[in-house]
Amino acid sequence: MLVTGKHAVISILRNKILSGDFAPGERLAEIPTAEALGVSRTPVRIAFRQLAQEGLLTKLPRRGYQVRHLNQEDINGSVEVRGVLEGLAARLAAEKGLSEAHQAQLAECLHEGDEIFADGELTDDDVQRYVEMNNTFHSVILEASCNPAIAAALQPNEFLPMASVSAMVFDPKDSAREYRRLLYAHQQHYAVVDALLNRQGARAEALMKEHAHAALVRFDAVRDSSSVKVYRLAGQK
Template sequence: MRMSPASDRPQALADSLKTRTQSVTDELRELIVQGELKLGQHVQEMWIAERLGVSRTPVRTALNTLASEGYLVYLPNRGYFVRQFDITELMDVYEIRASLESLAARRAAERGITREQESVLMRCVEEGDRILRKGYFADDDLLPYRRMNVGIHEGIIQATGNARLAETIRQNNNLPLVSDRVILWQNFDVLKRSHDDHHRVITAIIARDVWRASAIMYEHVYYAGLALRDHLRTQDGLSLLIDPSKLAAVTADISSGDNPK
């Protein structure tokens, strides 16, 4: 049996640290996106290290990385804090998201979707119909509705066949309160209108009605931003800027195939 030379060990250790650091960065980013770390919250190295079961070294690197990505801000002699966003900034990002996902819908319609892609989208739509059919939204509807919503948006994005566009959309959406993982479930009428949009945009994509698909998706995402903006301007909604966990922001794991079957 061949033994690894001693010279290989430093490289192996370096690779292990790099992998662990990336994992910590990804987990910490998700804690911010899903609202578990509140906007403006002080993010302490020791707390994160204990929470994730790692040493402080990868945590320190992860904090620096997330600050460079705009998720955190660093204040000298005070440390790292989750970046706070005002309503104008959130709407700016929603406008970008609307433009990008509108482009995705147009590209999917231009390219045409496969029968398999159509089947996945239709199963998602049918799941949304089932959830909303009873006329109200219950707490235990949140997880399946999230899966349905993300499944539709991800399905359309994947149907473009454009990896660069998909990555750009995901980078833009990885911000608190902005992604398709956020569900403003308190307002059933908003949910109903949103799901009606799902029907219309998928119908347009299947029909290869390029500009209709693009227009519907733009309105769909931008209206979601307007609904969130209006909610944030209420007394209850203002607290979301301090504690976004009060919004139904839940994580999505598309890579695991977590779509309605």
């Protein structure tokens, strides 16, 4: 296998963890991992550190890392937390009213979503574009809440890639179902914007809480699939 650059190393290792290729509890050391991938130790060291930050690896006290015992409950728990915090942000944004700049950014997100879903299927580029658009959408609402305590509270739960908006798990093998899942999320974006523009705080809050559920991936499905991919924000790959 030809592996180039540290991004590729991180991506390969992350998929091995999420897909169960590396079993929970398994110990990983730099040298054998680097040899198995045919790369030098440096990108592996960087990847391990990043995956520990994401909550997928646990650093062992002396040396090396261990694959974390992730389960559906952890992910659900983080997603619920994200839901109520983003719900609060949307409620406050609706009550305060959106600035024109924020209105324009959200309208642009909806427009971009329309383009992404226009031809009835999602290419690799479409999914990457969705991740970027989605991240902008959520950031604008956080910003529009004018409550910095929300972002602070989100921070500790940002690391699980399946509970964060900065990453998305997508299974290209099951593309029809995945298309519908994301189209549904995009239609929720429309409803959120409608609620924000009409100053319906309770409705905006309820929608954002539910929207977090919509993104929720069945962890078992991910683990059992050999084709699952994790898409991340360009700047964070």
